[in-house]
Amino acid sequence: MSKIAVLMAEGFEEGETLTIVDILRRAGLTCDTFYFGDKLVKGMHDMYVEGDKAFGEEVKEYDMVVLPGGRPGGQNLKENPEVIKIVQYFNDNNKYIGAMCSGTVVLSDAKVIDGKRVTGYKGYAEKLIGGIFIDEVVVTDQNIVTSQGPATPYPFAYKIAEVFGKDTSTLREKMLYNFAGGK
Template sequence: MKKVAVLFHDGFEVLEALSVVDVMTRANVTCTMVGMDKLEVESSHHIKVVMDCLCDENIETYDALVIPGGLPGATNLRDDKRVIDLVQKFNNANKIVAAICAGPIVLEKAGVIKDKKVTCFPGFEKELTSAIYQDTLVYQDGNIITGRGPAASLAFSYCILEALGIDSSNIQEGMQYNFLKENI
């Protein structure tokens, strides 16, 4: 069974983080919410979420690592050496590293997006000096997946699922995503 770790620090964006958890769970993928410092983490909009574990679990055995956006969550993750080390280890092992919204600033600091095509929340591309910014909802360049922001959360989650080798079409249909795409 595939395993995905979503990393949390205070100030994360709820929709970006929990959409991944929801979609992975619907696809029977083990998705672990990892608190970097504590088991109860507060979002950027003051919603408290209880984590599955702290960062001391062996996350390196997972298949994908997800960095949600939100402020100051993304900067808290960027400034955490353990997160940078995990991102580098996953990237070096060619495992999926996914970041959304402001989250790609973590990938920039980890040095894993040099000359990679990425997207992010508008304005943060100025901080992604080694990458090639793409003005799109979601972008995958090799093992790196990036998303633009909260509205991209489902597309971002489905992209991760597909990168894990799991067809997301039934999940998309069950969540009415196809209807959404056809009617916006």
């Protein structure tokens, strides 16, 4: 079974992070959150969420690493040399990397988006150095899946599930995504 690791640095965007984990678990994928330091991680909006596992070598056993946004969550991921190394490891081993909102800046620093189509938060075209910025909700290029921001974790998570061979049509219907105007 495919396994997805979602990294939760202090200041993570709660709505993005928890929606991604929720949808991937509903899709039948193993999805664990990884924390740095304390198991209770403070989010961007002062919500504390208990992470599943401590960040470490175990992440390499996963099929995808996901970097949600948040302020300063994205910056905290970017400034952690171990996160940069794990993103490079995933890229070098043709494993999937997902990032959204401010989490996308890690991809540029890790130099894994050179020549690849990516998206990110509005105004991030100049921050995603090396990538080809596309102003779309979700962009997939080779092993990289990116999305824009707090309103986009639904299509982002559905795309990740689809990358791992899951048909999300029934899930979208059950979650009323199509009813709410999602495609």
